Amino acid sequence: MEISTTKQFDLHRRMVRIRLFEEAAGRLAEANRLPGFLHLYVGEEAVASGVCGALNDDDHITSTHRGHGHLVAKGGDFNRMMAELMGKATGYCKGKGGSMHISDTSLGMLGANGIVGAGSPIAVGAAFANRYRGRGQVAVAFFGDGSTNIGAFHEAANMACALHLPIVFACENNEYGEFTPRHKTMAITDIVDRAAGYGMPGVIVDGMDVIAVHEAAVEAVERARQGGGPSLIEAKTYRYYNHHGIQNLGLKYRPDEEVATWKQRDPIFTFEDRMIENGVATREKVDEIWAELRQDIETAIQFADDSPYPTPDQIMVDVYTKSSTSNTTVGTKS
Amino acid sequence: MSDERKLSYGQAFNEAVSQMMEADPDVFCAGEDIGAFGGVFGTFLGLQAKFGEHRVVDTPISEQAIVGLGVGASVTGLRPIVDLMFMDFICVALDQIVNQAAKLKYMFGGEASLPMTITTAGGGGLSAAAQHSQSLEALLCHIPGLKVVMPSNPYDMKGLMISCIKDNNPTVMIKHKRLLGMSAVVPTEAYEIPLGKGNILRPGTDVTIVAYARMANEALIAAAELAKEGIECEIIDPRTLQPLDADLIVDSAKKTNRVVVVHEAVRFGGLGGEIASQIQELAFDYLDAPVTRIGAPFSPVPFSPALEQHYIPDAKTILAGVREIMQRNVIRG
Ligand SMILES: Cc1ncc(C[n+]2csc(CCOP(=O)(O)OP(=O)(O)O)c2C)c(N)n1
Ligand SMILES: [Mg+2]
Numbered sequence: 095m096e097i098s099t100t101k102q103f104d105l106h107r108r109m110v111r112i113r114l115f116e117e118a119a120g121r122l123a124e125a126n127r128l129p130g131f132l133h134l135y136v137g138e139e140a141v142a143s144g145v146c147g148a149l150n151d152d153d154h155i156t157s158t159h160r161g162h163g164h165l166v167a168k169g170g171d172f173n174r175m176m177a178e179l180m181g182k183a184t185g186y187c188k189g190k191g192g193s194m195h196i197s198d199t200s201l202g203m204l205g206a207n208g209i210v211g212a213g214s215p216i217a218v219g220a221a222f223a224n225r226y227r228g229r230g231q232v233a234v235a236f237f238g239d240g241s242t243n244i245g246a247f248h249e250a251a252n253m254a255c256a257l258h259l260p261i262v263f264a265c266e267n268n269e270y271g272e273f274t275p276r277h278k279t280m281a282i283t284d285i286v287d288r289a290a291g292y293g294m295p296g297v298i299v300d301g302m303d304v305i306a307v308h309e310a311a312v313e314a315v316e317r318a319r320q321g322g323g324p325s326l327i328e329a330k331t332y333r334y335y336n337h338h339g340i341q342n343l344g345l346k347y348r349p350d351e352e353v354a355t356w357k358q359r360d361p362i363f364t365f366e367d368r369m370i371e372n373g374v375a376t377r378e379k380v381d382e383i384w385a386e387l388r389q390d391i392e393t394a395i396q397f398a399d400d401s402p403y404p405t406p407d408q409i410m411v412d413v414y415t416k417s418s419t420s421n422t423t424v425g426t427k428s
Numbered sequence: 429m430s431d432e433r434k435l436s437y438g439q440a441f442n443e444a445v446s447q448m449m450e451a452d453p454d455v456f457c458a459g460e461d462i463g464a465f466g467g468v469f470g471t472f473l474g475l476q477a478k479f480g481e482h483r484v485v486d487t488p489i490s491e492q493a494i495v496g497l498g499v500g501a502s503v504t505g506l507r508p509i510v511d512l513m514f515m516d517f518i519c520v521a522l523d524q525i526v527n528q529a530a531k532l533k534y535m536f537g538g539e540a541s542l543p544m545t546i547t548t549a550g551g552g553g554l555s556a557a558a559q560h561s562q563s564l565e566a567l568l569c570h571i572p573g574l575k576v577v578m579p580s581n582p583y584d585m586k587g588l589m590i591s592c593i594k595d596n597n598p599t600v601m602i603k604h605k606r607l608l609g610m611s612a613v614v615p616t617e618a619y620e621i622p623l624g625k626g627n628i629l630r631p632g633t634d635v636t637i638v639a640y641a642r643m644a645n646e647a648l649i650a651a652a653e654l655a656k657e658g659i660e661c662e663i664i665d666p667r668t669l670q671p672l673d674a675d676l677i678v679d680s681a682k683k684t685n686r687v688v689v690v691h692e693a694v695r696f697g698g699l700g701g702e703i704a705s706q707i708q709e710l711a712f713d714y715l716d717a718p719v720t721r722i723g724a725p726f727s728p729v730p731f732s733p734a735l736e737q738h739y740i741p742d743a744k745t746i747l748a749g750v751r752e753i754m755q756r757n758v759i760r761g
Binding site: 129130131181182187189191192195196207208209210211240241243244245246271272273274278279280289346347403404405406408409410413 | 458460462463464465468487488489490491492493516517518519539552555556557558559560725726728730731732733734735738739
């Protein structure tokens with residue numbers, strides 16, 4: 095598959111945006127400036143970027159507790175993201191959701207999720223609605239290796255295949271669920287083995303290689319769009335930081351050497367080297383991109399800092415939608 | 429001196445589990461990250477090293493199967509402790525809890541017993557947002573066949589947890605996340621606090637405050653403040669919510685004639701409604717004012733600390749509630 099220069103820069107930009115956002119969030123958390131839990135996506139950038147790079151703006155994605163990367167890759171706005179992480183009124187969720195519920199329905203990003211596995215059935219619903227309306231949109235469910243152990247995943251995968259829906263299951267296999275290695279919680283090594291059980295094609299890709307992820311995503315998304323039904327992509331990847339928070343080394347459940355080995359295959363730096371080697375980019379150009387996006391992050395932090403907190407009267411706002419907006423008229427019995 | 433030894437609320441839980449595992453080889457634990465890691469709140473620390481992987485089992489992320497494991501293992505003779513990391517996750521396992529664990533004995537005409545304990549962590553105050561902060565105890569208390577326990581301090585934690593494990597019914601032990609670090613003197617030997625027995629946390633004459641888990645501690649703070657104003661609060665901690673020690677609450681209501689019920693859960697449909705109702709059924713003629721219910725507003729738990737601090741009741745909310753009820757008077761004819 096020929097990936098155009100423009101597309102390569104697009105994928106690169108998505109990855110750098112995620113990296114910068116996450117590193118900034120990590121620094122703020124370290125300085126005790128972010129309330130709540132923080133699950134960083136650093137190391138896994140190629141997955142969200144490669145997949146979302148294959149989507150249109152009006153396609154849908156569902157996400158996980160580790161959701162910032164998915165929103166950034168779908169085009170999320172730094173200002174509103176940073177404000178949400180700080181619990182500010184100007185944030186994506188007006189300070190009500192925080193990191194674990196960050197969402198932008200206008201970008202088709204149907205929310206990070208605090209319940210492991212819960213995103214996949216929701217993606218099935220979005221895929222169903224997309225086909226129902228016949229506008230050719232697809233849905234992608236991002237999910238972790240650990241989440242494939244929960245009933246919700248299996249029900250979603252089976253239903254999607256039974257209904258032959260336009261959906262892609264995108265697994266981020268980072269070999270851990272929280273603090274427990276994958277091999278302790280399943281008897282298979284590759285998540286992709288599950289795909290056959292539901293009757294969908296599955297592929298394993300190098301989740302540190304954005305082009306490999308992207309190529310697999312393009313194929314799966316096209317299949318879905320053309321009415322070819324669901325597919326599963328398993329991206330082998332790694333999270334550099336702890337399950338939550340910002341510690342990366344000295345963790346009792348994984349060896350430091352393992353982190354170092356994965357970092358040698360960093361999805362961004364290896365891709366930059368390749369772009370330069372292939373004459374697609376120059377070091378100066380790459381540096382320029384980082385500098386420009388760094389500025390965006392600074393702006394976002396400033397925006398979030400300057401934003402007000404929500405006022406207590408907002409607690410009761412948005413529990414329910416105000417009135418019925420359905421255009422069906424239901425007759426009343428006399 | 430060993431009788432002066434202090435433990436945290438989390439350690440008291442751990443010691444109860446450890447002592448029961450020593451005493452009874454049929455007791456085992458299963459849950460996510462509880463083995464090698466010791467649990468995300470550290471409440472299972474050291475147990476796998478002590479009792480081995482076959483008795484302290486790291487499970488997949490599979491709440492329904494985790495509770496089902498407890499149901500199946502208990503009905504066939506073991507005494508499981510199954511952990512659901514956050515109370516919010518009981519929703520993922522509700523069929524096994526509500527339709528299976530709670531009902532098998534009854535549906536089988538008594539020919540089964542399920543000596544299992546479900547442990548979990550509830551409550552807010554950590555900016556953990558709407559899916560990691562809930563207090564869903566009312567949901568469980570509504571289900572015949574379950575017992576529900578919510579300790580407010582380390583001493584009660586140990587005694588209640590031991591009773592849960594020894595009980596031959598499905599029990600749910602709800603730890604409060606914000607109390608895990610609370611430290612107090614806890615006896616080294618194993619002891620039981622009977623399920624269904626409440627506790628007078630502070631004796632008083634003017635008004636009864638019924639409060640459990642973290643709210644019992646907030647009530648203590650409020651009571652100390654109110655004492656300075658000459659208001660003597662009697663604080664009743666039911667400790668077990670199902671079965672509920674209504675006698676203790678009603679006796680106190682008859683003595684003080686005024687009752688404030690406090691919980692962190694949403695006020696509408698919360699335990700406060702049940703408790704207030706029992707009081708009016710059994711002590712109506714003694715009341716000088718309607719029972720006051722304090723609870724969270726009818727919204728999901730908000731993320732931002734700027735909202736959550738106003739959402740969860742605290743000593744200040746309780747102070748205001750008590751001051752208000754003290755102003756109310758029924759003129760008896
Ligand atoms: C139903 C449910 N069970 C448990 C948890 C706690 N939890 C949060 S993230 C996580 C691990 C998820 O692992 P995986 O799906 O591999 O995603 P990763 O964190 O590796 O990206 C767990 C167990 C939860 N949030 N929801
Ligand atoms: Mg994982």
